[in-house]
Amino acid sequence: MLQASPASLDFANSPINQALTAGDKVNLYKQMVRIRRFEQASLKYYNAGRMAGFLHLYIGQEAVAVGTISLGGADDHFITAYRDHGHALAVGMSMDECMAEMFGKQTGCSKGKGGSMHFFAPDKNYWGGHGIVGGQTPLGLGLAYGLKYLGREGCCLCYLGDGAVNQGAYHESLNLAALFDIPVIYVIENNGYSMGTSQKRSSAYQSCLAERAEAYGIEWDVINGSDIYEVRAKTHIAMERARKQHQPSVIEIDTYRYYGHSVADANHKKYRTPEEIENYKLNHDPISVFRTRLVAEGVLTNEQAESISKDAAAEAARSVKFAEESAAPTVADIGTDVYWESDHQTAASKIGRHFFNDTAVQ
Amino acid sequence: MLQASPASLDFANSPINQALTAGDKVNLYKQMVRIRRFEQASLKYYNAGRMAGFLHLYIGQEAVAVGTISLGGADDHFITAYRDHGHALAVGMSMDECMAEMFGKQTGCSKGKGGSMHFFAPDKNYWGGHGIVGGQTPLGLGLAYGLKYLGREGCCLCYLGDGAVNQGAYHESLNLAALFDIPVIYVIENNGYSMGTSQKRSSAYQSCLAERAEAYGIEWDVINGSDIYEVRAKTHIAMERARKQHQPSVIEIDTYRYYGHSVADANHKKYRTPEEIENYKLNHDPISVFRTRLVAEGVLTNEQAESISKDAAAEAARSVKFAEESAAPTVADIGTDVYWESDHQTAASKIGRHFFNDTAVQ
Amino acid sequence: MRTLTYREALREGLDEELARDPNVVLLGEEIAQYNGAYKVTEGLWNKWGDKRVVDTPISEAGFIGMGIGASMLGVRPVMELMFWSFHSVAFDQLVSNAACVRYMSGGLCHCPIVVRGPANGGTGVGATHSHIPEGLFAAFPGLKVCSPATPADVKGLIKSAIRDNDPVYFMENTLLYGNTGEVPDPADGDFVIPLGVADLKREGKDISLIAHGRSVIHALAAAEILKAEHGIDADVLDLRSIRPLDVEAILRTVHKTHRVVLVDESKPFGGVSAMIATIIQEEAFDALDAPIRRVCSLDSPSIYSPHIENEQLPNPKRIVEKVLSMKFA
Amino acid sequence: MRTLTYREALREGLDEELARDPNVVLLGEEIAQYNGAYKVTEGLWNKWGDKRVVDTPISEAGFIGMGIGASMLGVRPVMELMFWSFHSVAFDQLVSNAACVRYMSGGLCHCPIVVRGPANGGTGVGATHSHIPEGLFAAFPGLKVCSPATPADVKGLIKSAIRDNDPVYFMENTLLYGNTGEVPDPADGDFVIPLGVADLKREGKDISLIAHGRSVIHALAAAEILKAEHGIDADVLDLRSIRPLDVEAILRTVHKTHRVVLVDESKPFGGVSAMIATIIQEEAFDALDAPIRRVCSLDSPSIYSPHIENEQLPNPKRIVEKVLSMKFA
């Protein structure tokens, strides 16, 4: 079993972080800032009524997506739940396609069909964005199984929340992962709450949620999600174990969300104290922590940090403009992307009735 | 955590067994023999084509049902999967109603509507008999929750197989049981195989399947299912914990089935060696072991044992006769027992159409 | 009469049943301390406490199965699915255990549960959160399904559902929660609407619009347009309850108008409307002057885009168009 | 031509597809070392080994979801449900992930899976093991469903299903596995039957019997009785594929005979037959001389008793009675 490391350990010294150039480090910082600015912009336009449905903000959790995804190679894949903007930008999706998706436009990554919870970019090894709690956990298993089946040396990082661990599909997946030696890593992004329910009120466990992996003989670890160096150092170990030994892992990354479960969650200051939120912002914010660190390392100046922030905000503003100016889907678009065969106008798609719209007959 | 006891421990000396009179002990023996003779009779008539569907024999596992159920008081409840004949007889159901059920007769415990997999006797705190693997595990949780809700000091024993532990619903139930302090005891009847798949090929685990309970902070234990004294001694501890402290447990009882998964399983000598089966019959058969023991204790003579066996066989034969002579359900019976309100001809049942049979209109 | 929102009326119904019967217990995600994701249960935990109003983890199969088990023992659980769409993770408990346990036990077990929550599209939450399962569950003998459209109906029906001794799947609609309407005062007596009684929400003579849930609201709006702009006078029948189903009321309106448009938020393959069409053509064949038409959701998973989502759903415009396509003689 | 059992023909189809495409992999409970609970996959593990034919634990949500995930990456999993009834524990994966992932990703993901296994009553296994889910799944846009009745059809269709780039839910029948029939020799070329083509299994002129799966066999038997004993000559149309659906073939037979009896093992609320009735009355209203009638399972959970189980299901006797009730002019 991996041991949770003493708080004093400096993960900057772990080989995977020592291999980072100054430029790499600044880039990690920049990715986190881009996520935050992007989401701040989306919050503004969500509140202005430009989006429908839910908006689940990732703000506060940025080091998880950026740190873990920065470790990905050509054959490493990612899949997550509905709180999916951070991962999307971290895999390299553009702000434009993401913002346009939330605006419900044709130019959105999912053509406006998925919305905030359903960002996808298979070309960047990113498989969504899934709304049913825990529903993505067998899919992540399958991506990893597929990698192994196809003989590729890679792994799949499958993210889930601290509330999602109580879905049965996740446990079925853990057993399958261990039994079949599947290179999947379950990343529990533990932000302490599932909607208004604290971890203690939703889960029974020993020391932590990741420890449930022991039931299946799976390796596990707990990670401080405010320190992107620690996220990278420990996740790297799990990824190597998956790639080289086809062994699954469960890693639990302690993190926090500043906003409510979704923007519609007006209660979020009731189920947790303002002090709790403030403490996290002040002492554990992954962006501030890394900024201080990089400044101390002499890799980043405060001026540079400011300009990164400004650039990201400008990029986000541009994405809003892009989204606003993009065309909305038409009624005809409702009927595409249902069947592969129909979309590709194959011979098979022309045999028999596939769609049963009442408009078919008048 | 409870510790698996050293093999040498003699559970006859545990208080719950010391409290047994000679008559009690003989009765336990008799119950096991009755189950076996009943099933042997049912096998004969199944093979003769008098029953439909599956026949999952409990032969070899008798000490589990008889040992655990013998501990039940007025507020203790039981629910199991499709391998449910042993539990049915142990709670006190008659051979007649059970045999008639398999023959598909009106006099069957479920009026011929459930069959072999679906024996029920709520008046004896026995809630079935369930065919979907793992599907009964939340029901068992609910019975225990109900006991607590209604303020009764009791518990629910919910039986499942070694293959069933890989159904998600079971894990959801474990978390709920621990979180809500529900007096449920999951009894894993580990007979080593789920159909043709050995425990090792279906489950990833550390030392045993019950140990998965640790993930939820639930107490667990492993029990030798050939020794009814051990079954009683250890199950009693779990039941007291449930009744008095509302704490759940998982107990794993090692046992064995001599026949195939169901009688239709023609492969059962392929996935396990004849030696393995023989060894169990010779050295671990719960009935032989207990008989030897009781004879040594001077509580039972071999002659008595023989006459118990004969009586049980005669009782089983009578139940076959009863079943054969009973009437089959009629087409009209197909339509009852669907809705409580309809069966009771309540006012509600007369409002609106409840049934949509094509025969309704001609 | 007093005016309440659909949400308030529903809550009042739950509250009254909690008061009436100590065995009634509400279970669900975020329903207690958080007051409910859609605030249906607001204040009930405060009033009734931990035993009667229970927050559950995100384990629908687990807690719904738990409710089924408890109901066999006499507890009367009313369980919220935050969205009915999440039925998919609890399906086995819903259709194998709740629907079959009475039958398989030859009537020895019964299962007086209610499962309730919103079941609708139209809120921009995408395909997996917008399933419309009335027809899906009504297809299982052993289950009862209802889908009220107004504040009075939701109160009257939830109380019947809770008192019913069979499993009742109660499908609300997030887009109706804020709608207001008159609801009888509790001081005037216990207000209960039996399952299985449809309600003729508008009287007409030219065509029958038959609907349930939010589609009733659309049908009523369409009826006004049809009257005002086209002189077509529609009967609007609100099914309210899908199983039991008020077949008599359906046949009555068909015999009156001889033309039928069914409005059903389901996707067009199947759904409640395919069953209603089948019954009508079977039992009122000669009364029909034209084929029965349906207005369903367009046949794709539910789209997110707020610019177009309403076009995928039944709406007054689509209903009017459909009626007009029927070429009145 | 050669004669094979339904089981053998199906196995041959699986075997040929395993040979054709290295990305085809069979997954399921007991399908490998045990040779399949119903012996459909007998010998395939021996022939193809651990990688291509995989035994899974009893975790339907887990392994079917795994197959869906792998399919997005290019693997082509063919997954057995030992009984289709066990769909209930994997429902979310089947209807939210497989059916919606293409749509929610705007066409970026696709899901070329097959889920197959027996879906039928009539084997004395009780209510929870006897669900008939063709109509249930066909209701979800994004899914395809077929239900072959003969050895040739099961082979031709399984091969199409595996090659199809969308999720296909393939519903067999334990009571057909042993039936024999002619199946073209592989030496005569690749034998594939496209999805979406119904098959007129018997030509008549007086009435259309429309069915799928084992009900086709019953309809054919009923047709012989009707002919021999009552001089009524029935068209028997085997739908084979439920979605895509051969609506043209349905309308063709209706226009020929003007009378229709649908035979469908589903329970009568909904099912495939309610959809077919709805389509026929909508698209061939004037061609109908009488209401469309249906022969479905009697409306209760499935009974165990072997003395009566066949009476709950459609059978030739019930079909004949239904046809005779239609008072031929």
Ligand SMILES: Cc1ncc(C[n+]2csc(CCOP(=O)(O)OP(=O)(O)O)c2C)c(N)n1
């Ligand atoms: C099966 C299912 N049940 C309930 C929901 C509603 N729901 C959406 S998110 C959520 C909370 C999840 O919390 P957690 O897993 O901790 O993730 P976080 O939101 O904190 O990222 C709930 C209950 C759902 N989407 N799916």
Ligand SMILES: Cc1ncc(C[n+]2csc(CCOP(=O)(O)OP(=O)(O)O)c2C)c(N)n1
């Ligand atoms: C959800 C589900 N999947 C598969 C089956 C088919 N099935 C019935 S019993 C069984 C094996 C169960 O083994 P185990 O849990 O060890 O119990 P045992 O039969 O040994 O008592 C299987 C796969 C089922 N009934 N339900």
Ligand SMILES: [Mg+2]
């Ligand atoms: Mg959380």
Ligand SMILES: [Mg+2]
């Ligand atoms: Mg077993």
